[in-house]
Amino acid sequence: MVANIQEKSLYLPKLAKMTKKERFTDKEMFFEFRFDDGSNLNHRPGQFVELSIYGIGEAPISISSSPTQQGYFELCVRSVGRVTSYLHNNLNVGDYVGIRGPFGNGFPFEKFKGHDMLFICGGLGVAPLRSLINYTLDKTKRGDFGKVYILYGCKNNQEWLYQKEVEGWKNRADVETYLTVDKCTDSNWKGNVGVITTLIPKVNFDVNKTIAVICGPPIMYKFVVLELKNRNFKEENIYMSLERRMKCGVGKCGHCQINSVYVCQSGPVFDLPTVRKLQEAI
Amino acid sequence: MKPRVAFFDFASCEGCQLAVINLENELLDLVSHIDIVNFREAMTEASDDYDIAFIEGSVTREADIPRLKKIRENAKLVVPIGACACTGGVNFRKNFYELGEIRNYVYGESAKYFDTFATRPVKAVIPVDFEIPGCPINPKEFLSVVKSLLIGRKPEIPNHPVCVECKLAGNVCMYDKGEVCLGAVTRAGCGAWCPSNGSGCEGCRGLVDEPNKNSEKEVLTKAGLTVEDAVQKFRIFAGYFEEVKK
Amino acid sequence: MQGFLLTKENIKGLVSELMKSYRVVAPVKKETRFDFCEIEKFEDIRMDYDTTILPPKKHLSPPVETLLKFKRSENKAEPVFDNTPVALFGLHPCDIKAIRHLDQAFSENNNYDRHYLAKREKSLIIGLECQPYDYCFCSSVGSTFAKDGFDIMLTPAGDSYFAEAGSKKGEEILKSIQAKPAQESDAKKAEQFRAEKEKKIVRKFNKVNASTVKELMEKTWDHKHWKELEERCLACGSCNLVCPTCFCFDVQDDVSLNLNDGERKRLWDGCMLVDFAKVAGGENFREHRSQRIRHRINRKMNYLYDRFNSPTCVGCGRCVRACTVKIDPVEIVNELSK
Numbered sequence: 134m135v136a137n138i139q140e141k142s143l144y145l146p147k148l149a150k151m152t153k154k155e156r157f158t159d160k161e162m163f164f165e166f167r168f169d170d171g172s173n174l175n176h177r178p179g180q181f182v183e184l185s186i187y188g189i190g191e192a193p194i195s196i197s198s199s200p201t202q203q204g205y206f207e208l209c210v211r212s213v214g215r216v217t218s219y220l221h222n223n224l225n226v227g228d229y230v231g232i233r234g235p236f237g238n239g240f241p242f243e244k245f246k247g248h249d250m251l252f253i254c255g256g257l258g259v260a261p262l263r264s265l266i267n268y269t270l271d272k273t274k275r276g277d278f279g280k281v282y283i284l285y286g287c288k289n290n291q292e293w294l295y296q297k298e299v300e301g302w303k304n305r306a307d308v309e310t311y312l313t314v315d316k317c318t319d320s321n322w323k324g325n326v327g328v329i330t331t332l333i334p335k336v337n338f339d340v341n342k343t344i345a346v347i348c349g350p351p352i353m354y355k356f357v358v359l360e361l362k363n364r365n366f367k368e369e370n371i372y373m374s375l376e377r378r379m380k381c382g383v384g385k386c387g388h389c390q391i392n393s394v395y396v397c398q399s400g401p402v403f404d405l406p407t408v409r410k411l412q413e414a415i
Numbered sequence: 416m417k418p419r420v421a422f423f424d425f426a427s428c429e430g431c432q433l434a435v436i437n438l439e440n441e442l443l444d445l446v447s448h449i450d451i452v453n454f455r456e457a458m459t460e461a462s463d464d465y466d467i468a469f470i471e472g473s474v475t476r477e478a479d480i481p482r483l484k485k486i487r488e489n490a491k492l493v494v495p496i497g498a499c500a501c502t503g504g505v506n507f508r509k510n511f512y513e514l515g516e517i518r519n520y521v522y523g524e525s526a527k528y529f530d531t532f533a534t535r536p537v538k539a540v541i542p543v544d545f546e547i548p549g550c551p552i553n554p555k556e557f558l559s560v561v562k563s564l565l566i567g568r569k570p571e572i573p574n575h576p577v578c579v580e581c582k583l584a585g586n587v588c589m590y591d592k593g594e595v596c597l598g599a600v601t602r603a604g605c606g607a608w609c610p611s612n613g614s615g616c617e618g619c620r621g622l623v624d625e626p627n628k629n630s631e632k633e634v635l636t637k638a639g640l641t642v643e644d645a646v647q648k649f650r651i652f653a654g655y656f657e658e659v660k661k
Numbered sequence: 662m663q664g665f666l667l668t669k670e671n672i673k674g675l676v677s678e679l680m681k682s683y684r685v686v687a688p689v690k691k692e693t694r695f696d697f698c699e700i701e702k703f704e705d706i707r708m709d710y711d712t713t714i715l716p717p718k719k720h721l722s723p724p725v726e727t728l729l730k731f732k733r734s735e736n737k738a739e740p741v742f743d744n745t746p747v748a749l750f751g752l753h754p755c756d757i758k759a760i761r762h763l764d765q766a767f768s769e770n771n772n773y774d775r776h777y778l779a780k781r782e783k784s785l786i787i788g789l790e791c792q793p794y795d796y797c798f799c800s801s802v803g804s805t806f807a808k809d810g811f812d813i814m815l816t817p818a819g820d821s822y823f824a825e826a827g828s829k830k831g832e833e834i835l836k837s838i839q840a841k842p843a844q845e846s847d848a849k850k851a852e853q854f855r856a857e858k859e860k861k862i863v864r865k866f867n868k869v870n871a872s873t874v875k876e877l878m879e880k881t882w883d884h885k886h887w888k889e890l891e892e893r894c895l896a897c898g899s900c901n902l903v904c905p906t907c908f909c910f911d912v913q914d915d916v917s918l919n920l921n922d923g924e925r926k927r928l929w930d931g932c933m934l935v936d937f938a939k940v941a942g943g944e945n946f947r948e949h950r951s952q953r954i955r956h957r958i959n960r961k962m963n964y965l966y967d968r969f970n971s972p973t974c975v976g977c978g979r980c981v982r983a984c985t986v987k988i989d990p991v992e993i994v995n996e997l998s999k
């Protein structure tokens with residue numbers, strides 16, 4: 134057994150102060166946090182934190198900001214249960230939460246350099262992908278990547294997250310943005326109506342040099358992969374971020390296990406060939 | 416402002432309110448965080464202005480319905496407590512007999528004066544926010560729900576079976592002692608009260624989600640119960656659940 | 662390392678020596694069963710126990726364990742480490758191996774769980790060679806004999822016990838009680854006891870062994886037997902909770918009546934329970950009991966194999982014993998390999 138490691142708890146969070154809180158939809162809110170000592174999270178796009186509120190509990194939340202944004206980090210949280218609803222209803226700017234992490238592997242963006250990028254986001258899946266999108270679009274990094282395509286779908290017109298930023302993406306000359314709603318609930322909506330897979334045939338990407346990155350509700354992955362395969366996408370160029378129940382984030386509690394891997398350790402980002410080897414993954 | 420709490424009772428033994436009152440010391444601490452405005456067992460004056468309504472007892476009479484609707488209108492949170500209020504409890508057993516038969520059995524000659532109808536849990540009449548099951552409720556769990564509500568946390572009633580708490584307590588399984596127990600299909604939260612005290616679980620907290628009723632029946636019959644006994648055993652407390660009605 | 666011969670009197674001396682500086686936990690009678698409990702006197706120990714309700718794990722990673730103490734108003738928390746020295750006395754080889762697995766689980770991936778390790782580093786393990794009982798099957802998973810993982814190992818040798826030290830600490834303790842060095846013939850007797858034990862193990866995998874069961878599991882993902890188990894299993898989680906190599910946990914916060922002080926706790930959890938893999942939005946990644954059993958058995962025989970270099974299951978048989986519908990890893994493996 135390994136002795137002599139510092140007497141430190143894996144489960145002790147570090148405090149971070151809420152510095153922004155903004156409502157996106159009925160269920161989702163946007164938050165900015167800062168550590169009092171001004172330090173950075175030092176995360177990779179695709180990683181997550183355990184957000185902790187004493188007396189309430191902990192929840193894994195994807196880091197939604199790019200590491201190129203320094204001095205603070207951003208989360209987009211859907212209110213579904215104890216921690217998330219408390220964060221929405223009881224905490225305000227100036228209040229503190231506990232943060233553990235960053236955890237997980239994050240996207241292997243070094244490998245993406247020199248490629249075109251195809252982002253496919255379903256609903257809240259935009260939260261983790263926004264970190265990588267904004268990283269790719271950052272002026273210090275933009276040169277590392279080729280064309281950028283963003284596909285983003287929501288259930289209806291009331292559910293857009295990061296609406297202003299999405300407008301910004303749409304207006305950029307170096308980004309092709311495609312939006313869709315499953316069900317149109319706004320008579321002014323001129324965009325696509327249909328599930329996210331209906332956008333894929335509209336995009337004119339080069340399968341030889343494009344990396345696809347997918348994040349969305351569990352049911353979405355299979356269909357998106359099928360559609361990409363229809364376009365002859367190479368399996369090894371398809372990446373996805375998977376959700377599982379998580380308690381510890383440090384490879385101990387067992388909740389996130391898919392077959393022989395712990396998603397909090399080897400994931401949440403996997404390439405499709407790896408996912409294919411895991412029977413329970415998608 | 417301190418949340419205002421009210422207690423109401425319908426058809427029940429009031430055992431659950433007693434369970435609350437027996438929390439004497441803890442209640443004293445609690446009372447510094449809440450105002451109890453309506454508690455039939457503990458005080459006499461009543462108020463219609465309350466935030467949290469705890470409801471004890473099952474719905475057995477036509478006249479209960481408007482009373483419940485009124486409570487729902489007044490309260491921000493409605494929390495049925497105890498088996499009677501959550502699942503119909505022991506009172507639900509009468510639904511397995513002809514109504515006339517049970518009326519005569521319970522009330523004898525005077526049966527015709529009572530407007531009793533098919534017993535139902537509170538949630539069958541009005542929407543409820545949370546439920547605290549058990550016959551009687553587990554005072555510790557009641558406290559933990561109240562504490563949760565006071566700090567703004569969603570209370571959580573376990574969705575695992577009594578066996579989990581029984582194992583955590585290190586008990587010898589009742590089946591090892593040649594006795595029967597419904598712990599495997601009954602919702603935990605009582606701290607495996609009965610097996611920890613040497614008797615089998617009677618299922619007073621109701622069934623877990625997705626119980627494997629057939630397999631549990633087989634376990635009971637293997638342990639020496641007839642199928643009819645086994646079904647009866649389920650009906651004592653779990654009558655309301657679709658799985659058992661079938 | 663040199664062997665010693667301990668008479669019953671010596672064992673008693675050993676236990677009282679331990680009681681001076683350790684909380685001594687040993688198998689004691691509990692109604693119709695046995696359990697590992699803290700003892701007050703030597704006479705409480707049952708050297709003849711078959712198996713215990715809960716594994717000795719409960720004294721290293723307790724069913725409910727406080728991780729942090731916090732104050733809500735100040736947003737302050739302190740970790741809680743309990744490193745009271747504990748001596749685990751009378752562990753059978755299967756349970757000794759199981760603790761090796763725990764040691765690894767709580768320290769792998771460069772994430773050291775000090776809540777477990779602090780206690781573990783202060784602990785002492787005194788093993789006791791055993792006889793198989795109705796449910797165990799250690800020879801199929803390679804845990805019949807303990808080669809390491811103990812401080813002292815006791816093997817019956819006639820009326821006495823042949824004692825080997827497995828660590829410096831163990832050796833010092835044996836010396837401190839002035840145990841008599843064992844003779845060649847004592848070592849032989851112990852050897853014989855072990856040989857007989859091995860012969861008496863009747864519950865076995867028919868066609869696979871500790872190193873090939875992994876391949877079997879990989880080939881039988883879609884086997885119809887999993888569906889058959891769906892009908893029987895109650896999803897009660899008992900099999901998880903009594904297993905010496907289940908280490909999954911849930912985390913919950915408790916607040917006291919002043920609504921300010923509180924504790925963050927971990928509780929034993931089990932992958933057979935319906936909520937274990939459920940996430941917000943209602944998706945349950947192992948919705949069916951058949952999927953959960955397949956996960957559990959794979960976790961015991963296959964999934965962690967590469968990390969632990971062995972099946973995770975140590976064949977103690979507690980899960981079968983605890984299961985009211987007698988779902989049994991040996992039966993499952995034999996059915997799958999038919």
Ligand SMILES: Cc1cc2nc3c(=O)[nH]c(=O)nc-3n(C[C@H](O)[C@H](O)[C@H](O)COP(=O)(O)OP(=O)(O)OC[C@H]3O[C@@H](n4cnc5c(N)ncnc54)[C@H](O)[C@@H]3O)c2cc1C
Nearest residue numbers: 192193194195210211214215216217377378379939940941
């Ligand atoms: C890697 C990862 C990244 C995530 N990123 C985000 C994000 O950016 N934004 C966001 O809003 N949500 C995200 N989630 C989901 C989020 O973790 C859950 O919604 C949250 O844990 C629910 O916690 P709660 O205390 O509010 O709910 P609870 O009261 O604990 O439970 C409510 C419901 O949530 C489910 N649940 C409980 N714990 C978890 C868990 N650990 N993971 C998933 N579901 C759970 C329960 O089954 C229950 O149905 C992410 C999850 C993972 C694993």
Ligand code: SF4
Nearest residue numbers: 578581588589596598
């Ligand atoms: S006594 Fe009952 S609750 Fe306890 S383990 Fe046995 S069946 Fe489950």
Ligand code: SF4
Nearest residue numbers: 605609616617618619
């Ligand atoms: S053990 Fe069963 S009958 Fe007893 S209190 Fe708990 S749920 Fe009710």
Ligand code: SF4
Nearest residue numbers: 753755791793797799
């Ligand atoms: S499984 Fe093996 S080591 Fe464990 S008690 Fe049985 S015979 Fe002994």
Ligand code: SF4
Nearest residue numbers: 894895897898900984
């Ligand atoms: S295998 Fe047996 S002990 Fe395990 S969950 Fe199923 S019924 Fe319960």
Ligand code: SF4
Nearest residue numbers: 904974975977978980
């Ligand atoms: S799976 Fe069963 S036999 Fe194997 S270690 Fe766990 S409890 Fe013992």
Ligand code: FES
Nearest residue numbers: 382385386387397
């Ligand atoms: S979240 Fe606990 S092991 Fe992955």
